[in-house]
Amino acid sequence: MAFCIYARKSTESNDRQVLSIEAQVNELKQVARKDKLKIAKVYTESQSAKSTGRPIFDSMIKELKKGKIQGILCWKIDRLTRNLLDGAVISDLLEQGYIQEIRTPMQVYRNNGIDRLMSGIDMLFARKFIDDLSENVKRGLKAKAEHGWMPGRAPLGYKSDQGEKGFREIIPDPELFDLVRRLWDLLLSGVRSVPEILQIANNQWGFRVPSRRNKAGSPLGRSSLYNIFTNPFYYGLFIYQGKEYKGKHKPMITVQEFQHAQELLGRTDRAKPKKYKFTYTGSFRCAKCGSMITSEQKHKVLKSTGETRSYTYYHCSLGKDHNCSRKSITESELDAQIKDMIAEITIPDGYLQWIFKYYEHVRGKEKQKDSSQRKWIEKSLSEIKVKLDNLTNLMIDPENNDHHLLSTHDFSKRKSELLELKTRLESQLEEKHTDGRQELELTKEAFEFALYARVWFEKGNADRKRAIIQKLFSNREIGDQKVLMTAKSHFDSISKLQFPSYIKNTTFEPAVLGLRKGKTEAQRTQLSNFLRQLDDVRTFFMRNSRAFNDFPPRPGRRSNQNLAKC
Known part of the structure; x- marks a missing residue:
């Protein structure tokens, strides 16, 4: 029986641990001598087996069909095939008797049921390895892109650092970064055409594109130069699998410079990057892993009408956990759920003006009280000033030379006490000088916001x-x-207010605070609780006014100084 040796090593990274072709042939020849096998021919090939179309493999199959060779000696079954079609050809030739034996250093496959089954299983495992590897690579590359690092080879002017494969970052190439920037400068000057820039780069600067095969490099080509001038990577963005990502690499130019370059090239329609403004970008995190929720837009053509519709989806960005679930939710579903949640904290209509009038009444009463308190504080401060002056005069009085009237210790103690009281009263007076108008306006705006939030949300951009x-x-x-x-x-405190139904769509009158006759005990209790809740809400805003002075402006009205523009 004549055997052939088939040795293969792919140029792809997944075959990195496999013996070299020369080592495979040497090992297989030793196996042939040990088992006294006749070797008619040696086939060697440097090509991936994950798809059909290997010339050397096809040539070997032809020799097997002619009957010149009856057996194959290979390092492992996955050296013969990693795709189902070539595997089916091997199995068929084994079953028909064209192949009598397939040998590896550890296994022999002959034309019988068990061996054909085992060879088929081993071929399926070889294919499964490729499928798993492909999925892992795709997943890893997508995760790398989502982290802001462009998969693949870095554009001219940049290079990958020496980190672990799959985690390498793109950094400026110290030899080419400034040179490529000079190419941009020539274009942006507006006085040089692309062919002229190409001539200057190659002939005057001696620009050479690094090459793995040619250490000296090769001159820059016109298409390569156009690729540089139309690549958004240079201003900080990159495209991967049709999606635009913001890169973490150092930009070489600004967005404005890139757009100006496209105008000079006459490609303004092509050059301006597409920018989708997603509503909820940066507003949500993934409940499972804590990563930010990202968004993407997809398009679907309706078969019935041919119309193209766009849909926006939100899902986990996998920033903290690559294995996190990526269940997506459409923007319309997101809108509907948010509207329902806003409805839960929306106050009923018909009470707003009553509440505002009540707050104005309370503020008026407080101003009267504050006025008398302010006068008392001002009088106390005047008295403290007199006491401090008297204390100082006594301390420096000539008759107190021996400190028998006022000792240094007593002077310091009494002065500190008076100054401490003075500081405390001045602080209280400062509070009384603010009439509470800002806090009152903020409270009103919060109520108004709670009333109309759902409507503003539905109609808002x-x-x-x-x-x-x-x-x-x-x-x-x-x-x-x-x-x-x-x-x-x-807003939670506002939403929990218990509104008395009998004051709805009525005007507040101070007399209501006297709990006039005609009100039932239940109504008086309900009103009392409601007013206490209103006071708690206002007190909360007075204590936290700085945190809530930037409510979105109200639609249809100009925002005042307390309303920040959206």
Whole structure:
């Protein structure tokens, strides 16, 4: 029986641990001498077996069909094939008797049921290895892109660092970065054409593109130069699998310079990068792993009409856990859930003006009280000033030379006490000088916001929607296609108010505080509780006014100084 030796090593990284072709042939020849096998021919090939079309393999199959060779000696069965079609050819030739034996150093496959089964299983495992490797590589490359590092070879002017494969970052090439920047400068000057820039780079500067095969490098080509001038990577973005990512690498130019370059090239329609403004970008985190929720836009063509529709999806960015679930939720589903959550903290209509009038009444009463307190504080401060002067005069009095009237210790103690009291009273007086108008306005705006938030959300643009949920909710997360948020304390307290139904759509009158006759005991109790809740809400805003002075502006009205623009 005549055997052939088949040795193969792929140029791909997954075959890195496999013996070299020369080592495979040497080992297989030793096996042939040991088992006294006749070797008719040696086939060697440097090509991947994950797909069909290997010339040397096909040539060997032809020799086997002619009957010139009856057996194959290879290092492992995966050297013969890693794809199902070539595996089927080997199995068929083994079953028909064209191949009588397939030998490896550890295994012999002959034309019988068990051996054909085992060879088929080993070929399937070889294919499974390729499939798993491919999925892992794709997953790893996508994760790398989402982390801001472009997969693949770095563009001219950049290079990959010496980190672990799969985790390498792209850094400026110290030899080419400044040189490529000079190419951009020539283009942006507007006085040089691309062919002229190419001639200057190759002939005057001696620009050479690094090559693995040619250590001296090769001259820059025109297509390569155009690729540089139209590549968004140079201003900080890159495209991977049709999606745009913001890179973490150091940009070589600005966005404005890139766009100006495209105008000079006459490619303004092609050069301007597509920018999708997603409504909830940066507003949510993944409830499972804590990564930011990212968004992407997909397009679908309706078969019935041929119309193209766009859909926006939100899902985990896998920034902290690459194995996190990527269940996505559409923007329309997200909108619907948010509207329902806003409805839960929306106050009923018909009470707003009553509440505002009540707050104005309370503030008026407080101003009267503050006025008398302010006069008392000012009088106390005047008295303290007199006491401090008298204390100082006594201390420096000639008759107190021996300190028998006032000792140094007593002087220091009494002066400190008076100064401490003076500071405390001045602080109280400063508080009384502020009439509480800002806090009152903020409280009103919070109520108004709680009343109209849902309407503003439904009619608002992307900026307004994002501003509304950021002001209403904290701990914003998405998990299993469900929105999870907590109403902020000030809106939560407003939403829990128990509104007396009998004051709805009425005007506040100070007499109501006297609990006039005609009100039932239940109504008086309900009103008393309601007023206490209103006072608690206002007190909360007075203590936390600085945290809530940037509510989104109200639609249809100009924002005042307390309303920050969205």
